[in-house]
Amino acid sequence: MSERITGHTELLTLMAYPIRHSQSPAMHNEAAAYLGLDYAYLCFDVDQSNLGEAIAAMRALKVRGGNLSMPNKIAAIRYLDRLTPQAEMCGAVNTIINDDGVLTGHITDGIGYMRSLKDNGIDVTGKKITIVGCGGAGKAMMVQAALDGVAELSIFNRRDEFHQRGADTAAMLNEQTSCKANFYDLEDLDRLKAEIADSCLLANATSLGMKPQEGLTYIPDAGFLRPDLIVTDAIYSPEETELLRMARAAGCRTMNGRGMMLFQGAEAFRLWTGRDMPVEHMKQVLGIRYD
Numbered sequence: 001m002s003e004r005i006t007g008h009t010e011l012l013t014l015m016a017y018p019i020r021h022s023q024s025p026a027m028h029n030e031a032a033a034y035l036g037l038d039y040a041y042l043c044f045d046v047d048q049s050n051l052g053e054a055i056a057a058m059r060a061l062k063v064r065g066g067n068l069s070m071p072n073k074i075a076a077i078r079y080l081d082r083l084t085p086q087a088e089m090c091g092a093v094n095t096i097i098n099d100d101g102v103l104t105g106h107i108t109d110g111i112g113y114m115r116s117l118k119d120n121g122i123d124v125t126g127k128k129i130t131i132v133g134c135g136g137a138g139k140a141m142m143v144q145a146a147l148d149g150v151a152e153l154s155i156f157n158r159r160d161e162f163h164q165r166g167a168d169t170a171a172m173l174n175e176q177t178s179c180k181a182n183f184y185d186l187e188d189l190d191r192l193k194a195e196i197a198d199s200c201l202l203a204n205a206t207s208l209g210m211k212p213q214e215g216l217t218y219i220p221d222a223g224f225l226r227p228d229l230i231v232t233d234a235i236y237s238p239e240e241t242e243l244l245r246m247a248r249a250a251g252c253r254t255m256n257g258r259g260m261m262l263f264q265g266a267e268a269f270r271l272w273t274g275r276d277m278p279v280e281h282m283k284q285v286l287g288i289r290y291d
Contacts, residue, residue, distance in 0.1 A: 009038050011061070012272060015046035015054050016069035021237070023286065024067060027265050030285050031277045039064070039273065048075045055079040059101050065272040066096045067265075073136040080105045089143045089172065091165075092136040095268040106271060109137045110144025112264025113203075113234070119263065119279075120255055120290045122201070122230060128152035129201040132186060132218065134166035137234050138205030142169055146179035153179055154195035158186040158218075186218060193224050201230040202247075209233065209241030217243040227251030236261050258288045 014024050020043060028041035046054045051072050056079070058066060068076050073092040077083065080096065082104040087093045093105030117124060129150055131142055134157040142153055153173065157166040163185075170183035184191050196202050202225075208216050225231070231247035236257035244254045266277035283289070 004033060004038070005040060006038055009040050010064040012039055012041040012064055013058070013066035014041070014043045014069065015051070015066055016043075016072055017045050017047040019043050019045060019069065022069070023236075023261065024265060027262070027282060027286060028269060031269055031282060032273070034278050034281055035273075035275055037273055037275065047071060051075055052079050055096070055103065058096065058098055059103065062101075063098055065098055065268070067268060068094050068096065070136065077105060079103070086110065086140075086143060086147070089176065090136070090140050092139065094136070094140075094264070095271060097271050106268070107140050107143075108264040108267040108271075109260070110140035110142070110147075111267045112260045112262070113137075113141045113232075114144050114148050115263035115266075116255070116259030117232075119259060122253075122255075124201055125149040126151050127200045128154065128198060129203060130154040130156065130192075130195050130199040131203045131205055132156045132192075133205030133234075134162040134169060135205065135207075138162075139165065139169055141203060141205055141234070142173065142181070146173045146177040146181065150179055153181040154199060155181060155183045156186045156192055156195075157183075189220060192218075196224055196229065197226070199229070201232065204231075204233045204235070204241070204243050207235070209243055210235045210237065214238060215242050217241070217246060219243060219246060222246060222250045225250040225252055229253075230255070233257055234260055255290060258286065259290070262286065262288055 025041050032039040080103045084106050087105045087107045090107045095106040095108050097104045155166050167183045170181040173181040229252045231252045232255045233241050234257040235241050247254050269277040
């Protein structure tokens, strides 16, 4: 890294808390080095208590851009100048572009998810899928799926702070896209089983299955799954969640969140640098493979 730092090196950032576990610095720094680009990507512990100051520093220091993760994806919006249409629909951003002090918020999570499906040979265009979880990543996945031609979405969320967001998202998608969207309570297991049975794909967009909730899933038994169902999880650590383990045992095709992580990063990298990330090289570096 030290050999790459020059007086012209441009800074890219990741602002979240906690964040030291992230694979994003390894991914973006390796991609820049591979392409011979003069960028450095660093993590900063930033939460909502100092987010405004951190974004102001991006302007003052002419930081080229940055990523945001929880809990900053929604809170950052008020500090930005512009939002892309997808970010407006999602009400969240995970990528900031700094064009001479004008900060634009993008959301690349949904793009990353849909591109990872395509990269894995999965086509959901014109089909029905079920998504569980209405947080920032989940909403981005729903919006992009609808924009990319998924015919029907069954959205589930438990009664938490994101419950109303799920209902509002379904209403918004029905109004602004051609996708039919329905919203249900995750506690209604009979409805969950019925919607999964009628879907080609089940996507987990919750944190259930990730530390400190490893070994947990909202699927009570394998009777909810069938061999021709595709099951994906936005979680990439651990590589196989309890949901994916159960799905694999039921004969389902499975995919964890590492492909989504790669392709959402690839889209951010393109926005910052104007260059395509070398995704095949990055798959080898990051050990990304599909079942």
